[in-house]
Amino acid sequence: MNITSYDHKDLIYALATPWGSSALAIIRISGEGCITLLATAFSRPEALLSARTNRIVHGVLSDPASGKAVDEVVLAVYRAGHGYTGEESVEISCHGSIPGIEALLELLKNLGMRPAEPGEFTFRAFMHGRMDLTQAEAVQEIVSSRSRTAQSLALHRLGGALFTELQRIKSLVLDVLSVVEVQLDYAEDEIGGDVTFPLETVVSAKSQMDALLATYEVGRLYGQGARIVLAGSTNAGKSTLFNLLLKEERSIVSEVHGTTRDFIEAQTVIGGIPIRIYDTAGLRDSMDSIEAEGMRRTEQLLEQSDLILLLLDGTEPHDNADMLGSRIGKLVHDPRCIIVWNKTDLSVGKAPHGSFPLSAKRGKGFEELQAEILARLRKGSARPMDDQVVIENSRQRDALVRASEALAACMRLAQAAVPLDIVAIELNEALEAMGSLTGEVTSADVLEHIFSGFCVGK
Amino acid sequence: MDYDAIVIGGGHAGIEAALALSRMGWRTLMITQSLDAIGRLSCNPAVGGLSKGNLVREVDALGGEMAHLIDKSMIQFRILNRRRGPAVQAPRAQADKFTYHRLAKQTLEGQKGLALFQDTVNDILLEPDGRTICGVTTERGHQISARVVVMTTGTFMEGRIFIGEYMCSSGRLGEPAAVGLGTALREKGFMVGRLKTGTPARVRKSSLDFDAMVEQPGDEIMMPFSFDYDLVDRPAMNCHITWTNEETHRIIRANIHRSPLYGGKIVGKGPRYCPSIEDKVVRFPDRDKHQIFVEPEGVGTEEMYLNGISSSLPEDVQVAYIHSIRGLEKAEIMRPAYAVEYDYLDPTQLYPSLETKRVDGLFIAGQTNGTSGYEEAACQGLMAGINAAQKLKGEPMLVLSRTEAYTGVLIDDLVTKGTKEPYRMFTSRAEYRLNLRHDTADQRLTPKGYAVGLQRAEAMDKLRVKMERIGAVKELLASRRIEGKTCAELIRQPEITIDDLLPQVPELLAFAETERYQAELDVKYEGYIRRQDRQVDRFVRMEQIPISVDFNYDAVDGISTEAREKLKLVRPLSVGQAGRISGVRNSDLAILMVVMKRGGMRSKGCAACDGSDGSDESGEYDGQE
Missing domain, CATH: 2.40.30.260 (Elongation Factor Tu (Ef-tu); domain 3)
Structure with a gap:
């Protein structure tokens, strides 16, 4: 199970530039067939497929399922025998925002590629004869230093608390699997009939796994921060709210370079969460006068935001009615949107149902709004304690998602009275996924569990 | 040479080894301590069971004898685990012990080119090089020469029986142990251990x-x-x-x-x-x-x-x-x-062909390798016999993969991981058991048995007809519709069986129940089988990267000490097998692959890999489009 991670026929991907915000980022993919696969998500598949080696192709990568654009990219194409690894590969130059990079990595994964192991690109480069002997020694050095310092690669990557948590869940799954396997290893009469399938244990393991998975959002939130976009018409009072949000803590306001003044960006911290706030010029100005380019950027911004504050002018009921019919009106139905009914100090009308009444000018209602912002960002999860286990990286998350999906399938199959040997496949899948994080689970482990838990044998 | 091959022991491993060797055309001698104990069911009067039943059918598919013996001596038959799933059901039969033994002896006696001799082997004979087998010596002083020897001593090597305070030197109650051979093998450098098993009143x-x-x-x-x-x-x-x-x-x-x-x-x-x-x-x-x-x-x-x-x-x-x-x-x-309690040889001393690494031409099979069970013994005996014959012929060894037979799982486990307790086959030991159903053993193995010259042509004909008929059932299922859905779609639903469709599709009755059932399983679990096939593909790729037998692990920097020791002991034949050795990690494999590749580059010279670099630096770009 473990050894397949160095299987050099897999298509692999990895971010080649540092994990953080910058103007540009490069994601590398490698492996025979990666160009054909990438073309299925590329706006100009023919250009990519026909590109000779060392050429670059410009276009848009989109999710093939939804057709939704993920990023505008430049692809550097390397055919077999060229490039860093010496096998067919592509370097994707994309925009360097963290949500953008994450979206692209997600796309590659959904296409069927897997994240590269540490040192794997270099390993492949050597395997394809792209390095001389001294360089090869260096590869060996890299890999061997890992084996010297870490008892297990997998262990090394995990914090102690997360490891313990995973082991606990794994042992639950092992319990379930041993109940299944004992019935597959021994005949009905050898163990005195059927053992009841421990569905509750599966449910419990899955809910613990899902709870762990939910911390991924929290971990990401506190680690990488969130984006909030202010939207609304010119006189709704966005600037006042913008300043109010920034007034609370140390903030930096900057203009975005290299563009027309589309939006203003500022960084602040709310309730411990690093936040970027965008005051969108595109939406601040009247709709008609917006250039297509500005509109596109704004939409992109909205797309990437974690939260949208839509300000309605409490004194302008007509304006509001118009807006609901406009493109911005769609935002009302966006689950990320908080509707703010501003200027309660001047307005006589009642705030519409579901909106937050606020007087940005006097600060009335601001505390409630702030609380709502935090609640929405945390999605119900509390701020992590220092000792709370949190999933931090997407590789861990991917493995847990795979395990969780397998357990869901296992529950479904068990309830549909599908034979146990098929149910066992899903349980093994779940164990294997967790094993990729905590170290291998072998069939000997399962037998060990059976022998210690059941009185078996004729 | 007195014989081409000698088989020591007339138990379930010895029977298969002796028959395989003689059927493949080699003059073979079986030496047993008692002709009256050939094919004795020492413990349970039954053959088969979960995963063990699969082993019996695999032996049969390759051209072995065990299935014939139990078919002609059974006094009760059951398919176990019918409800628990297609991949894990298996046949089990109660045997009439006397009939089983009599048929086994009769079959051996009727085999052309096979001699039977009652004596006790107490040592093996080596060529002057000390590394090649050339025969055996016996308790009564015979020296018998042969080019290959298959050793299947069961519980008899230094066997000792315990009943409370009573203790005596025996292999089975009332039958003397084989004394001397275990000690002789220890002296020749083999790692010999002790295992224990028991039998009821x-x-x-x-x-x-x-x-x-x-x-x-x-x-x-x-x-x-x-x-x-x-x-x-x-x-x-x-x-x-x-x-x-x-x-x-x-x-x-x-x-x-x-x-x-x-x-x-x-x-x-x-x-x-x-x-x-x-x-x-x-x-x-x-x-x-x-x-x-x-x-x-x-x-x-x-x-x-x-x-x-x-x-x-x-x-x-x-x-x-x-x-x-x-x-x-x-x-x-x-x-x-x-x-x-008896001597066993640590099976990590064997290649996957069951030949010892220490002595060329010496093969070991059965309980001697630390297994338990008639079926486990038989499948090893058969493989040892086939490979001893291949060796005599100078042809490549037949090694079954974990993906194609329980026999392959068993032998790979033994030679890669060794065993500390009597090893029994379990379905949970096999990763790809959906592909290892007992009813598909012929599809998996009969062509291999035929290719080495053991299985008969009629078996191949029978297999071909079976596959055609199963194909016809599947075609029928795919084309025939009931209320808008094809029959194939219908039986993919867990609660519908192929027999439920018989009233609407009476043509199915033209096919045997086993043919219908196999087609049904193939169709019903197609998704899972395909998923398993993908896993098998990955597995096989690692198996196909060979490591040479004399690879110098000491010359490799960076692998852990534990991994190095284990690798030197097991001497895996592929990167895949290396990865299954406990204590060998991913990083060790990566280094191995790097070093092996480097060795390859040296021998070829580096010209080939430098040549392709040229165009990289020139950097043609067609500009951003």
Whole structure:
């Protein structure tokens, strides 16, 4: 199970530039067939497929399922025998925002590629004869230093608390699997009939796994921060709210370079969460006068935001009615949107149902709004304690998602009275996924569990 | 040379090895301690069971004998685990022990090119180089030469029997051990260890009260283990079930100190999966009863086998606890239960062909390799026999993969991981068991048996017809529609079986039940089978990266000390096998692959890999479009 991670026929991907915000980022993919696969998500598949080696192709990568654009990219194409690894590969130059990079990595994964192991690109480069002997020694050095310092690669990557948590869940799954396997290893009469399938244990393991998975959002939130976009018409009072949000803590306001003044960006911290706030010029100005380019950027911004504050002018009921019919009106139905009914100090009308009444000018209602912002960002999860286990990286998350999906399938199959040997496949899948994080689970482990838990044998 | 090949031992491994060698055209001698003990079922009077039934059918598919023997001697047949899933059901049969033995001996005697000789081998003979086999010596002073030797000594090598305080040198109760061979092998540098196993008491049928027990009949229809024919028609007998009780457990607990197992006299490790009754009582104190199967040893004998209460307690204790059991109150004990401890060779000393790394031409199979069970022994005996024959022919060894046979799983486990307790086959040991169903053994293995010259052409013809007919069923399922859905779509639903469709698709009746069933499974679990096939692909790729037998692990920097020691011991033949050795990590594999590749580059010269670099620097770009 473990050894397949160095299987050099897999298509692999990895971010080649540092994990953080910058103007540009490069994601590398490698492996025979990666160009054909990438073309299925590329706006100009023919250009990519026909590109000779060392050429670059410009276009848009989109999710093939939804057709939704993920990023505008430049692809550097390397055919077999060229490039860093010496096998067919592509370097994707994309925009360097963290949500953008994450979206692209997600796309590659959904296409069927897997994240590269540490040192794997270099390993492949050597395997394809792209390095001389001294360089090869260096590869060996890299890999061997890992084996010297870490008892297990997998262990090394995990914090102690997360490891313990995973082991606990794994042992639950092992319990379930041993109940299944004992019935597959021994005949009905050898163990005195059927053992009841421990569905509750599966449910419990899955809910613990899902709870762990939910911390991924929290971990990401506190680690990488969130984006909030202010939207609304010119006189709704966005600037006042913008300043109010920034007034609370140390903030930096900057203009975005290299563009027309589309939006203003500022960084602040709310309730411990690093936040970027965008005051969108595109939406601040009247709709008609917006250039297509500005509109596109704004939409992109909205797309990437974690939260949208839509300000309605409490004194302008007509304006509001118009807006609901406009493109911005769609935002009302966006689950990320908080509707703010501003200027309660001047307005006589009642705030519409579901909106937050606020007087940005006097600060009335601001505390409630702030609380709502935090609640929405945390999605119900509390701020992590220092000792709370949190999933931090997407590789861990991917493995847990795979395990969780397998357990869901296992529950479904068990309830549909599908034979146990098929149910066992899903349980093994779940164990294997967790094993990729905590170290291998072998069939000997399962037998060990059976022998210690059941009185078996004729 | 007196013979081309010598097989030591006439048990289930020896029978297959001897038949395979002689059927493949080599002059073979089987040396056994007793011609009257050939093919003896020393313990349970039964063949098959979960995953073991699969082994028997694999032996048959390759051209072995075990399936024929049990088909002609069975007195009860059952398919186990029918409800638990297609991949794990398996046939099991009660055997008439005497018929089984008689048929085995008769088959060996009728085999052209095979000689049988009663004597005890006490040493192997080596060429002056000390690394190549050239024959054996026997207790009565014979020196017999041969180019290959297959050793299948079972529990006889330095065997010792324990019944409470009683101890004697024996392989089976009443049969002398093979003394000297184990010591001789130790002296030649082999790693020899001790294992333990046990067998329950045999009681007299007429002394039992069957009315106090639960009857256990077999399936109504007997089905053959062999793929060579479609019917078995034999008279069936019943087994019976009874249980131990609190009183039984009290007697055992009160006398546990008299067991040689707990007194420390037995050093060999016993099987956890088949514990003695005293083990069960000690390890599971909460259980108020344990099941006992009362099984007939055969037709025309009063001996009954008490399956579930093997023991090494003293005979007076055995009498007491057996008499505490319902239905056995007046049981007359004919043979006591006993434990046997014996020498085994650490199987990591073998290549996957079952040839020893230390001595060229010496093959080892069966319980000697640390396994337990007739079926486990038979499949090894067959593979050792085939490979010894391949060796004589100068042709490549036949090694079955984990992905194609339980036999492959078993041998790979043994030679890669070794074993510390008697190794029994389990379905859970196989990663790809959906592909290892008992009813597909012929598809998987018959062509391989034919290719090495063991399996007959008729078996290939039969297989071809079977595959055509199954294909026809599948075609019918894919094309025929019922209420808008194809039959294939319908049977993918868990609750619908192919037999439910018979009224609407009567053409299906033209096919045998086994053909319909196999087509149904293939269609029903297609998604899972395909998923498994993808895993198999990945697995096979790692298996296909070879490591040479004389690879110098000491010259590799960076691999861990533990990995280095294990690799030097096991000497894996592929990167895949290396990865299954406990203690060998991913990083070790990566380094190995780098070093092997570097070795390859040196021999070829580096010109090839430097040449392709040229165009990189020139950097043609067609500009951003």
